[in-house]
Amino acid sequence: MxxxxxxxxxxxxxxxxxxxxxILLIVLFAxxxxxxxxxxxxxxxxxxxxxxxxxxxxxxxxxxxxIGFGEIPYTFSDQQRLWVIFSIYLSVIGWAYTLGAVFGLLxxxxxxxxxxxxxxxxxxxxxxxxxxxxxxxxxxGRLICQALDRMGVRAVxxxxxxxxxxxxxxxAYAVDVPALCADAGNPETLKFAGLTHPxxxxxxxxxxxxxxxxxxxxxARLLAPRLPALCRAEHDATADNMAxxxxxxxxxxxxxxxxxxxLSLHAPKASQLLGWLTGVPGTEVEQRRxxxxxxxxxxxxxxxxxxxxxxxxxxxxxxxxxxxxxxxDGVHRWIQGDGTGALALRQAxxxxxxxxxCGTSSDTDNLSIAVTARExxxxxxxxxxxxxxxxxxxFDAYDADITVVPSRVIGHECIxxxxxxxxxxxxxxxxxxxxxxxxxxxxxxxxRLGWQVPEIRSERxxxxxxxxxxxRLMRGETITLGMLLRSPSDxxxxxxxxxxxxDRDDDDHLLMPAADTPLRAGDELLLAGRRSALNDVGLIxxxxxxxxxILTGKDLPGGxxxxxxxxRGASPSPDAPR
Numbered sequence: 001m002x003x004x005x006x007x008x009x010x011x012x013x014x015x016x017x018x019x020x021x022x023i024l025l026i027v028l029f030a031x032x033x034x035x036x037x038x039x040x041x042x043x044x045x046x047x048x049x050x051x052x053x054x055x056x057x058x059x060x061x062x063x064x065x066x067i068g069f070g071e072i073p074y075t076f077s078d079q080q081r082l083w084v085i086f087s088i089y090l091s092v093i094g095w096a097y098t099l100g101a102v103f104g105l106l107x108x109x110x111x112x113x114x115x116x117x118x119x120x121x122x123x124x125x126x127x128x129x130x131x132x133x134x135x136x137x138x139x140x141g142r143l144i145c146q147a148l149d150r151m152g153v154r155a156v157x158x159x160x161x162x163x164x165x166x167x168x169x170x171x172a173y174a175v176d177v178p179a180l181c182a183d184a185g186n187p188e189t190l191k192f193a194g195l196t197h198p199x200x201x202x203x204x205x206x207x208x209x210x211x212x213x214x215x216x217x218x219x220a221r222l223l224a225p226r227l228p229a230l231c232r233a234e235h236d237a238t239a240d241n242m243a244x245x246x247x248x249x250x251x252x253x254x255x256x257x258x259x260x261x262x263l264s265l266h267a268p269k270a271s272q273l274l275g276w277l278t279g280v281p282g283t284e285v286e287q288r289r290x291x292x293x294x295x296x297x298x299x300x301x302x303x304x305x306x307x308x309x310x311x312x313x314x315x316x317x318x319x320x321x322x323x324x325x326x327x328x329d330g331v332h333r334w335i336q337g338d339g340t341g342a343l344a345l346r347q348a349x350x351x352x353x354x355x356x357x358c359g360t361s362s363d364t365d366n367l368s369i370a371v372t373a374r375e376x377x378x379x380x381x382x383x384x385x386x387x388x389x390x391x392x393x394x395f396d397a398y399d400a401d402i403t404v405v406p407s408r409v410i411g412h413e414c415i416x417x418x419x420x421x422x423x424x425x426x427x428x429x430x431x432x433x434x435x436x437x438x439x440x441x442x443x444x445x446x447x448r449l450g451w452q453v454p455e456i457r458s459e460r461x462x463x464x465x466x467x468x469x470x471x472r473l474m475r476g477e478t479i480t481l482g483m484l485l486r487s488p489s490d491x492x493x494x495x496x497x498x499x500x501x502x503d504r505d506d507d508d509h510l511l512m513p514a515a516d517t518p519l520r521a522g523d524e525l526l527l528a529g530r531r532s533a534l535n536d537v538g539l540i541x542x543x544x545x546x547x548x549x550i551l552t553g554k555d556l557p558g559g560x561x562x563x564x565x566x567x568r569g570a571s572p573s574p575d576a577p578r
Contacts, residue, residue: 013114017105021098028094032060032087039080049074059084064091116181117192123178124194129154132418133193133200135184135216136207137164139389140232142171143411144204144418149173151419156200158184158193160207185215187223195224204414205231210238221245230414234303249424251413253406258307261383263431264291265315269439274427276446277500277528278416279453289401292381293317294354299339299369301327304359304385304404320348340368345376355381359404363391370400422458422526426501429511441512445498445528454497454528459537461523466541473521479551482515486550488536495536497529 015022036056041049051059055073062069063084076084105111131154134141141157148155157179159165165181182189184207194200203224205216213231220229230249233239239250264271268290276285296312298305301323309332312319319332322344326334337344338360350356356373358366363386370382384400386392395403416423430438445454463470472479487493502510502517503524510517527534540546549555 010111010114010118013111014105017108017111018098018101021094021101025094025098028090029057029060029064032064032083032090033057035083035087036060036080039077039083041077041080042074044074051080060087060091063088064095113181120178120180121192123176124156124192124197127154127156127178127194127197127199130199130201131156131194131197132202132204133158133190133195135159135190135203135205135212136232137161137168137179138206138208139407140206140410140414141204142167143407144206144414145173145177146171147411147415148418149175149177153418156194158182158189160184183212185209185212187215187219190216190219191223195220195227200224200227202227202418203229204418205229206410206414207232210235214238214241217242217247218245221247230417232410249414249417251410253409254304254307256409256413257304257404258311261291261308262311262314265293265312265317267435267438269435269442270430270433273438273442273445274430276442276451276453277423277430277456278412278427281453281455281531283453285451285453289381291383291401292354295320295349295352297322297339297345297348297350297353297356297373299323299356299358299366300360300385301325302359302361305357308357308359308383320353322348338365338369340365340372342372342376345369345373350376350380353377353380355383357383357385359383359385361387363387363394367394367398370398416456420456420458420526422501422503422524423456425503425509426511426526429501429509433511448498449496449529455531455534456500457527457534459525459527459541461519461521461525461541468544468547469519469541470521471544472547473519479519480515481513481517481519483551484519484540485515485537486540488539488546488550491550491553495529495533497527497533497537499525500528501526 033053033056036059037051037053039051041051043049051073059069059072064087071080132144132148134144134148134155135158137145137157137159141159145155145157152174154175155177157165157168157177159179159181160183162181165179168177168179180189180193182192184190184193184205190203195203203216203220205213207213207216210233213233217229217231220227225246228248230251231242231247233242233250233252234254239252242250260271260274263274271290272285279285293315295318297320298308298312299322301309301321305321305323309319309321313331320335321332322335322337322339324336324338326336328334333348335344335348337347339345339348339358350373356369358369358373360366360369366384366386370384374380374382382400383402383404384395384398386395386403386405389405389407392405416427459465461470461473469479469484481499485495485497485499487495499513500511502513503526504510504520505522527537540550545555
């Protein structure tokens with residue numbers, strides 16, 4: 001930060017740019033003052049008077065600045081007035097040149113960047129709350145910042161597009177979000193943005209350029225190795241390179257969706273369970289039909305299309321590919337075209353197909369393919385790729401079976417990782433379970449909590465997060481999950497939340513633990529449920545009076561004085577018979 005102050009000082013930058021105008025003004029003032037001291041004044045007491053340097057400088061100063069006081073200390077002579085006229089026009093020329101230089105400096109892009117940089121660095125330096133460094137404020141970055149704002153976590157943004165940085169002021173964030181228009185791939189920029197700041201708790205690389213995201217991952221690994229990094233990567237080579245540097249979370253939106261599609265074809269209930277757990281909290285999950293098995297058509301064989309084909313190959317689903325540049329491989333059937341016309345779709349067998357993937361890089365083409373294909377086959381299962389969030393209204397109006405939005409795929413996964421890191425191992429465990437188990441758990445969870453996406457939260461049983469529960473467990477008390485998840489207002493009522501995962505230090509992790517599972521100090525619970533219920537859980541484990549009521553049904557007195565009186569009243573009298 002000190003180096004930044006030295007190299008980006010606004011004061012010295014202005015002085016360098018205004019060096020010539022300032023020197024010119026000084027010279028002109030010096031000439032005017034000197035001439036005024038040499039010009040003979042009126043005769044006073046028989047002697048010709050002359051102005052001192054002080055009086056000459058005083059008069060030239062208020063004359064040049066158009067303040068306009070009178071002639072001092074005596075009325076000027078004609079020679080002095082003639083010199084003053086010359087000085088006035090001389091100063092007008094100097095001030096005109098100087099003001100032109102000032103206006104030119106104010107419109108200079110480098111100066112504006114330096115001012116913005118210094119203001120940004122000061123804002124980051126003053127941060128005392130934990131914050132995430134978000135690189136890239138596109139559609140995904142905006143989702144992440146909004147989610148962090150709802151979670152009460154600060155964010156610092158670095159974005160190379162000046163227009164996107166300006167959009168930050170249009171969004172109603174609860175707290176100011178410091179933002180800098182700069183290249184996030186530059187290590188110095190990341191240092192200025194707070195990468196090495198003690199309050200920085202993570203780096204999120206979400207730019208649309210894999211090389212920049214890789215540079216961010218490498219910089220974070222070398223300059224701040226303890227910070228977790230979440231990086232977007234759309235190419236396998238980039239993902240492998242990030243992994244070699246120890247990047248903890250690498251997200252490829254197309255790969256994630258291809259895994260989801262493969263899971264939907266192989267285990268529809270597991271796919272629905274994962275979708276219900278990783279959606280946006282509070283939104284209603286539609287009980288959509290599952291992708292059918294049968295003949296599929298994939299339009300567009302780019303990065304997205306190739307992953308879709310690979311996912312279907314893994315499930316032994318026959319695929320016909322429509323692409324402008326067909327590459328026959330001896331395995332799939334290829335049709336040359338873009339899929340927007342009925343001819344190519346009929347050649348691909350749309351009449352007998354069960355599903356179609358509209359996966360080109362053009363939103364217009366994808367919608368055109370989807371509309372044409374469904375007119376030819378109304379029962380077709382349609383998956384549409386939406387590239388830009390600005391076209392959301394069009395895709396909502398079409399109502400495809402599945403709309404793939406890369407920014408939302410990345411955003412939802414990042415939010416899940418940031419809000420509850422324990423969700424990642426839980427989802428990994430779920431993917432390894434069979435369809436019957438997933439179907440049973442989905443029915444149980446949605447039966448209790450409904451189809452609205454629940455909030456996910458983790459609670460660790462330690463002295464800082466759960467002091468009341470921690471102390472009881474350390475005293476040797478046995479407390480089970482069923483005993484804990486009771487309503488503080490009515491202990492006979494069960495809270496509207498479920499424990500999904502129990503993480504223990506000895507690797508004795510439990511998936512969907514039973515209600516009679518005893519708790520241990522140091523356990524971390526992954527909970528899903530309504531916000532009010534999760535807030536009640538936090539209250540129960542933190543406050544002794546609430547926990548005591550849940551466990552015993554007794555409403556203990558509150559406050560130090562009442563507790564002392566209660567203990568004294570409960571103690572036996574020394575005269576009482578024994």
